[in-house]
Structures are given as C-alpha cells and as structure tokens.
Amino acid sequence: MSRTAxxxxxxxxxxxxxxxxxxxxxxxxxxxxxxxxxVAASASLMFAAGMGFHDAEFLASLAGVLAFLLAFxxxxxARRGWLVWAVLAGGGALLAGIGSFVQSLLx
Amino acid sequence: xxxxxxxxxxxxxLACAQAGMGxxxxxxxxxxxxxxxxxxPMATLRLHRVLGWVALACALLLCLGADHATMAxxxxxxxxxxxxxxxxxxxxxxxxWLRVLAPxxxxxxxx
Amino acid sequence: MFPSVRQAMAWLHTWFGLVLGFxxxxxxxxxxxxxxxxxxxxxxxxxTRIQAQPMPSYERVLRPAFExxxxxxxxxxxxxPRVDGPMPERYDTVGSWSAYTTHRDPVLxxxxxxxxxxxxxAGELVWAEATIDPRDGRLLPDxxxxxxxxxxxxxxxxxxxxxxxxxxWIVGLSALVMLAxxxxxxxxxxxxxxxxxxxxxxxxxxxxxxDLHNLTGVVALPFHFFFALTxxxxxxxxxxxxxxxxxxxxxxxxxAQVEASETGLPHERAGRPGGLANVDAMxxxxxxxxxxxxxxGDVGFLVLQHVGDANGYVSVYRAGTDRIALVxxxxxxxxxTGELIREDPAATPVARMAEFLTGLHLQHFRHWLLRWLYVLxxxxxxxxxxxxxxxxxxxxxxxxAKDGRQGARVVDALAVxxxxxxxxxxxxxxxxxxxxxEDLPGRADWERWAFWGTWIAxxxxxxxxxxxxxxxxxxxxxxxxxxxxxxxxLAAVLLNWITTGDHLLRTLATGYWPVAGVDLSLLAVAAIAxxxxxxxxxxxxxxxxxxxxxxxxxxxxx
Numbered sequence: 098m099s100r101t102a103x104x105x106x107x108x109x110x111x112x113x114x115x116x117x118x119x120x121x122x123x124x125x126x127x128x129x130x131x132x133x134x135x136v137a138a139s140a141s142l143m144f145a146a147g148m149g150f151h152d153a154e155f156l157a158s159l160a161g162v163l164a165f166l167l168a169f170x171x172x173x174x175a176r177r178g179w180l181v182w183a184v185l186a187g188g189g190a191l192l193a194g195i196g197s198f199v200q201s202l203l204x
Numbered sequence: 205x206x207x208x209x210x211x212x213x214x215x216x217x218l219a220c221a222q223a224g225m226g227x228x229x230x231x232x233x234x235x236x237x238x239x240x241x242x243x244x245p246m247a248t249l250r251l252h253r254v255l256g257w258v259a260l261a262c263a264l265l266l267c268l269g270a271d272h273a274t275m276a277x278x279x280x281x282x283x284x285x286x287x288x289x290x291x292x293x294x295x296x297x298x299x300x301w302l303r304v305l306a307p308x309x310x311x312x313x314x315x
Numbered sequence: 316m317f318p319s320v321r322q323a324m325a326w327l328h329t330w331f332g333l334v335l336g337f338x339x340x341x342x343x344x345x346x347x348x349x350x351x352x353x354x355x356x357x358x359x360x361x362x363t364r365i366q367a368q369p370m371p372s373y374e375r376v377l378r379p380a381f382e383x384x385x386x387x388x389x390x391x392x393x394x395x396p397r398v399d400g401p402m403p404e405r406y407d408t409v410g411s412w413s414a415y416t417t418h419r420d421p422v423l424x425x426x427x428x429x430x431x432x433x434x435x436x437a438g439e440l441v442w443a444e445a446t447i448d449p450r451d452g453r454l455l456p457d458x459x460x461x462x463x464x465x466x467x468x469x470x471x472x473x474x475x476x477x478x479x480x481x482x483x484w485i486v487g488l489s490a491l492v493m494l495a496x497x498x499x500x501x502x503x504x505x506x507x508x509x510x511x512x513x514x515x516x517x518x519x520x521x522x523x524x525x526d527l528h529n530l531t532g533v534v535a536l537p538f539h540f541f542f543a544l545t546x547x548x549x550x551x552x553x554x555x556x557x558x559x560x561x562x563x564x565x566x567x568x569x570x571a572q573v574e575a576s577e578t579g580l581p582h583e584r585a586g587r588p589g590g591l592a593n594v595d596a597m598x599x600x601x602x603x604x605x606x607x608x609x610x611x612g613d614v615g616f617l618v619l620q621h622v623g624d625a626n627g628y629v630s631v632y633r634a635g636t637d638r639i640a641l642v643x644x645x646x647x648x649x650x651x652t653g654e655l656i657r658e659d660p661a662a663t664p665v666a667r668m669a670e671f672l673t674g675l676h677l678q679h680f681r682h683w684l685l686r687w688l689y690v691l692x693x694x695x696x697x698x699x700x701x702x703x704x705x706x707x708x709x710x711x712x713x714x715x716a717k718d719g720r721q722g723a724r725v726v727d728a729l730a731v732x733x734x735x736x737x738x739x740x741x742x743x744x745x746x747x748x749x750x751x752x753e754d755l756p757g758r759a760d761w762e763r764w765a766f767w768g769t770w771i772a773x774x775x776x777x778x779x780x781x782x783x784x785x786x787x788x789x790x791x792x793x794x795x796x797x798x799x800x801x802x803x804x805l806a807a808v809l810l811n812w813i814t815t816g817d818h819l820l821r822t823l824a825t826g827y828w829p830v831a832g833v834d835l836s837l838l839a840v841a842a843i844a845x846x847x848x849x850x851x852x853x854x855x856x857x858x859x860x861x862x863x864x865x866x867x868x869x870x871x872x873x
Contacts, residue, residue, distance in 0.1 A: 116316060117316070120316060125488070132556070133556060133558075136556045136558055137558055137562055137563060140558060140563060140566075141563060141566060144566055144570070148665065149570070149574075149663065149665075149666075150559070150566060150567060150569075150570035151552075151570075151666075152663055152665040152666055152669070153665075154552055154558065154559055155548070155551075155552070155665060155666075155668075155669045156665055157556075157558075158548055158551035158552060158555075158556055159548060159672075161551070161556055162491070162494075162544060162547050162548065162551065165491055166491065166494045166495060166498065169491065169495050170324075170327070170495060170498060170499070173316065173317065173323040173324075173326065173327050174317075174320050174323045174324075175316070176316070178316065193562065196558075196562060196563060197562060200562075200563055200565050200566050201565075203565075203566065203569065204565040204566065204569055214684055225512075228511075228512075229511075229512045232509065232512070234509070234513075235512060271682065272637055272638045272639075274638050274639040274640070274671055274674075274675075275637075275638060275639055275680060275682055275685065278639070278675055278685060279682070279684060279685050279688070281537050281538070282538065282685065282688035282689065282691070282692060283688065285534050285535040285537070285538060285688075285691070285692060285695070286688055286691055288511065288512065288534040289530070289531075289534050289535075289691075289695065291512050292512045292513070292514045292530050292534070293514065295512055295513075295514070296514040296515065296516050297516075
C-alpha cells in the first residue's frame with residue numbers, strides 16, 4: 098500500500114501545529130468577532146426596547162465579555178476546527194448585522 | 205456610625221471569618237489528622253462543618269453592621285479569602301494551633 | 316483536537332498562562348501597588364506631603380487656576396491630524412472645566428477641554444491638565460512624576476505602552492486569558508474542595524509549588540475573577556468594544572439628543588455668550604440638598620460645561636467615599652443664573668450594577684481594611700502566577716537537561732525577570748526618585764529610564780546566571796536578586812530620611828500615614844527578601860553538596 102503524508106511523524110506534527118495555530122486564532126479573533134456581534138445585537142435590541150443607551154451598552158459589554166470567555170474555551174474543546182470558525186466568525190457577523198439592522202430602523 | 209464602633213465590628217467579623225475557616229478545615233479528615241494526630245468521629249467533623257458555615261454567616265452580618273451593603277459584601281468576601289489563606293499557612297507549619305477551636309476533641313498524647 | 320476536555324483545558328492553561336502570565340504579573344503587582352497610588356505619590360513628591368484636602372472654593376481658588384491653563388504643545392500636536400485647517404495659538408473657547416478629588420488627595424487635578432476650530436469631528440476638544448495645591452491654587456511643576464497614580468497605575472492597565480493604545484489591548488487580552496486560566500484551572504483541579512486548605516511545603520518541590528499555586532488561585536478565586544472581569548468592563552465602551560463611536564454611533568447620537576432634551580442639559584453650545592453666577596453658592600446649595608436627603612457628603616467632582624456660553628451649566632457630584640460608586644447624586648445648575656436645572660434621579664438598576672462593578676475595581680471609597688485586603692488579593696494573584704512559572708520550569712528542567720534543550724532555562728530566566736526583576740524595577744524608580752536632583756529638567760523621564768533600566772539589568776543578570784538550569788539545577792539569580800531587593804528597599808527608606816528628613820520615627824509620631832506606610836512596607840519587603848535569600852542559600856548549599864544529597868533530601872520529604 099502506498100504511503101501518505103500522514104504516515105510520516107514530521108508531517109503529522111506539522112499538521113497538528115497548523116491545527117493548533119488555527120484553534121488559537123479562532124479563539125482570539127473568532128471569539129472577539131463573536132463578542133463584538135453579541136454586543137452590537139444586544140445593545141441595539143435593549144435600546145430599542147426602551148433601555149437607556151449607556152445602560153444597554155454596559156449590559157451588552159458584560160454579555161460580550163462573558164461570551165468571549167465561553168467562545169475562547171469552546172474553541173479548544175470542540176471536535177471540529179472548521180465548526181469553530183463557522184460559529185464564531187459567522188455567528189459574529191450575523192449578530193453584528195442584526196445590530197446594524199435594528200439601528201437602521203430607529204435612526 | 206462612630207468610627208470606633210465600626211472598627212470593633214470589623215474586628216469581630218475578621219475573628220468570625222478566621223474561626224469559620226478554621227472549623228471548615230477541621231471538618232476535613234486530612235486536616236483533623238494534622239491537628240490531633242487522629243481523625244475524630246464523623247459526628248464531630250459534621251459539627252465543625254456546621255460551626256464553620258454559621259461563623260462565616262455571622263461574619264457577613266457583622267460586616268453589614270459596620271458598612272454600607274455594597275462595601276460590606278466585598279469586605280466579607282476578601283476577609284474569607286484572607287482567613288482561608290491564614291488557615292492554610294497554620295496547617296502547613298503549626299497545625300496543632302487549630303486545636304484551640306475545638307477543645308472538645310481529645311488530642312493524642314505527645315510522645 | 317484534544318482527547319478530552321480536561322486535556323484541552325490543561326493545554327490552554329499551561330501555554331496561554333505561560334505566554335501572557337508575564338503581562339498578568341505586571342497587572343497584578345502594579346495593581347496591588349496602585350491601591351495606595353496616592354500615598355506613593357506623596358512619598359515621591361515631598362512638596363505634596365500635606366493632609367488630604369476637600370474641593371476648594373471655585374471663586375477663590377479654582378477660577379484663577381483654570382483661567383491660567385492652556386493645552387500643552389504635545390496635546391496640540393497630537394490633535395493636528397484630526398484638524399482640517401490652521402490651529403490657533405491660544406485657546407479661549409472652553410468646552411469644559413472640571414476638578415476631581417477623593418478623600419485621599421492632598422493636591423487637586425484640574426482638566427480643561429478647549430473647542431478646536433475646524434476639527435474633523437465637531438465637538439472634539441483638546442485637553443489640558445494641571446495639578447494645584449487646593450489651599451492656595453499654586454501650580455505644581457509639570458515634570459514631577461506621580462510615581463503612584465501617574466506611573467504604577469498606568470503600568471497596571473496599559474504597561475505605559477501608549478502607541479495606538481497597544482498596551483491597553485495587550486493587558487485586555489491578558490485579562491481575558493486570566494478568566495480562561497481560572498476556568499481551565501478549576502476544570503483541571505481534581506480535588507478543589509478537599510484540597511482547599513492544602514499547602515505542603517515539606518514535600519518534593521514540584522508538589523509544594525503546585526500546592527501554593529492552587530492555594531493562592533482558589534482561595535482568592537472571586538477576587539481574581541471579578542478584578543479581571545471588571546477591568547475589562549471599565550475599558551469596554553472606550554477601547555475594547557467601542558460600538559457607541561463606531562458601528563452604533565447612530566444610536567449613541569440619537570440617545571445624546573434625547574437625553575439633552577429630557578434632562579435640560581444642552582449637548583451643544585448656543586453660540587451666544589452667557590455669564591457665570593456664583594459657583595460656590597451652587598456648590599453650597601447642592602450640599603444642602605444632599606444633607607436634606609440624608610446623604611451629607613463631600614464634593615467629589617465639579618464640572619463647568621460650555622464655559623462662557625448661554626448654554627453653560629455647572630454640575631456638582633457627591634464623592635462616593637462611603638460607598639462603592641465613584642461619584643453620584645449629580646445636581647446641575649444653569650451657569651448664567653445659578654438656578655437649578657435638575658437633580659439626577661436615583662440610578663436605574665443597570666446603572667447601579669455598573670457603578671458597583673466599576674467602583675469595586677477603581678476604589679475611591681474610604682475603607683482601609685478593604686484596601687489592605689485588596690493588596691493581599693493582588694499579591695496572592697502575583698504569587699499564583701509566579702508559582703505557575705516555577706512549576707512549569709521544575710516540571711521540565713530534568714527532562715530538558717537530559718535532552719540538551721534550553722526551554723526550561725529560557726523560561727526560568729524570564730520568570731526571574733518577571734518576579735524579582737519587576738520588584739527591583741519598582742524599587743529602582745523609588746530610589747532614583749530620591750537620588751535625582753530636585754529641579755533636574757525632564758526629571759520624570761529620568762525616573763522612567765531608571766525603572767526600565769533596572770528591569771532590563773535584572774533580565775540580563777537572570778539570563779547570564781541561568782546556565783545551571785540547563786543542568787536541572789536552580790538559577791542563582793533568584794537568590795541574588797532577592798538580596799538586591801533587600802538592599803534597594805532599605806536604600807529607599809534611608810534616602811527618604813536623608814533627602815526629606817521625614818524618617819519613620821517622625822512620620823509615625825505625627826501620624827502621617829501615607830509616608831510612614833510606604834516606609835514600613837519597604838522595610839517589610841526588605842525583611843521578606845532577606846528571609847527568602849537565606850532560604851534559597853540553604854537550598855543552594857544542599858544542591859552544592861551534591862545532586863545525590865539534594866535528591867535524597869527531596870525523597871525523604873516526599
């Protein structure tokens with residue numbers, strides 16, 4: 098049977114390093130994107146519901162920081178790396194979109 | 205509240221926190237062993253645990269008596285951390301000192 | 316990616332803890348020092364060794380001081396890129412004048428924001444700062460570095476790395492990693508309740524170091540968690556998640572307009588000149604209203620908005636000396652007539668929570684026991700991180716010695732620099748503060764150089780002495796820097812005596828606690844450093860007697 102790249106320990110290690118690097122980036126950058134999106138969506142929705150802007154911003158920031166922490170931890174626990182990027186970056190973009198949409202309705 | 209009255213309340217709160225943490229430590233078999241050279245019966249350990257939690261609750265009440273509620277909870281939380289640290293250091297150097305908290309437990313005679 | 320959740324958490328805790336632990340050491344250590352930042356200022360600037368002063372009279376003291384202020388060259392130059400057009404020589408259109416004080420401040424900081432014509436963002440101001448003696452309005456010279464509030468404190472939240480706020484971002488990421496390290500540490504710690512009080516210094520080194528790491532981490536877990544969290548929240552709206560000025564600025568501006576009309580506090584200038592009634596009378600009225608509400612208190616914050624304009628108003632805020640909130644109960648008056656515009660209503664539940672969370676971190680309250688407990692918490696955090704480094708090195712140095720790898724040696728040298736090196740740097744700036752001539756031009760810069768120079772020297776020394784670690788032996792730099800700490804701490808106390816005459820017996824006799832406290836703390840540092848150096852020397856002697864002897868001693872204790 099012919100040998101593939103993953104039969105060689107050095108390429109396996111290289112592959113693992115890339116995977117790890119990807120998880121680290123996903124945790125930091127993806128986590129931040131997700132947190133930003135959550136702050137945008139929750140602040141705009143709470144303001145739309147009648148809360149004062151600064152109150153909404155603070156409460157949203159609290160949610161955002163805690164969400165960042167959870168996203169960060171999950172990035173290393175999840176089985177599939179691509180799922181982490183999809184949920185964090187994609188979810189963040191979606192949430193940010195909601196925030197801008199709500200703003201456009203009010204301004 | 206006159207300052208000195210507040211100071212006495214806080215001192216009492218620290219003492220309660222210290223006793224409370226000491227009793228909680230003495231409710232754990234490993235630390236009871238360190239203090240007395242033997243493990244007291246389950247009932248005694250349970251007593252220590254109850255005393256510990258009651259003392260910590262008293263510490264909170266005393267803190268609330270001394271300060272505005274927002275400050276009192278912080279003082280209480282930090283006092284408990286400090287008390288736990290102190291108990292850990294006593295256990296690591298002079299564990300028999302903790303005997304004073306439970307004079308009803310007979311220690312193993314020296315020697 | 317990882318075989319189990321616990322192993323994922325262990326990898327995260329180890330490697331993120333290692334890399335960002337160096338930043339976190341600084342955040343915790345300088346945070347602990349910042350609890351007493353204003354007291355350190357008084358030690359460092361002998362001219363301010365007076366009693367704490369209340370907010371002085373506007374008419375007698377503040378107005379002449381404000382009128383003398385102008386923005387600095389640096390502030391104007393920093394503003395230039397955001398201005399389309401020429402920038403004037405003098406700035407006389409005042410956006411706001413403000414003064415902030417707490418029960419621990421002997422000197423008063425004044426802030427003045429000036430309207431900049433042709434600014435790209437309408438309404439952006441250029442700022443000036445001044446420090447005055449509140450008793451007579453005398454200006455304090457600019458280049459006296461406030462070593463506590465002007466150096467250690469900014470070091471704590473931003474490493475004094477101001478380029479594009481890079482330091483604030485690095486500390487912010489570290490704070491998040493701190494939260495992750497706490498969570499992952501709890502997951503990794505199998506016997507967290509049973510070993511709550513466990514510390515076994517007599518056991519093998521790896522075990523006792525891990526015990527101490529777990530103890531200092533768990534026992535003060537609420538402190539570590541809340542300080543990292545609230546630190547992030549304090550800067551969230553301005554730096555980390557500035558949605559109000561970016562993505563959601565539409566909502567922010569909408570809110571500002573609504574608020575201005577609801578509260579009667581104009582957001583913009585009218586463009587017509589307006590007079591200024593007696594501000595002292597407004598302050599006295601505010602204090603009377605607080606007392607009527609059962610909340611008698613001192614003035615913490617005084618703001619004059621749109622000075623000289625018909626829309627001008629004066630805001631008086633109560634100092635939160637007796638509670639966690641920084642300032643509150645704001646009362647606002649029309650500048651031209653002194654009539655009441657508005658008394659701030661009780662804060663909303665969310666605002667109260669925000670005040671509690673930010674106030675518990677920023678500590679402008681009066682409670683000496685709580686302050687010292689905070690110092691204890693901060694030092695516990697520093698010990699937790701330091702023992703983390705030591706554990707990392709101890710766990711790997713024997714294997715690395717066998718494999719001929721340098722990893723443990725490098726980490727050990729960096730750890731020395733981060734622990735004893737950092738303390739040396741803090742002592743270095745205090746010693747330089749006393750040694751440098753009083754009216755040396757650019758004195759503040761010299762003091763900062765002394766700090767960084769000492770730290771770099773400590774790093775170089777640690778690296779130079781670290782060769783034994785590659786043979787699985789301890790780095791002698793730990794002991795040598797402990798001795799240096801003892802010497803520098805004593806030198807600082809002696810220099811304070813020699814250069815100011817305020818020796819301990821005098822400051823204790825007159826009850827001048829700010830300076831006595833710093834001197835006593837320095838003596839305590841010297842004592843602990845000396846004791847540590849002795850213990851490390853004994854351990855060294857055991858190792859020098861032969862690795863077999865040392866290993867045997869360890870085995871007997873295991």
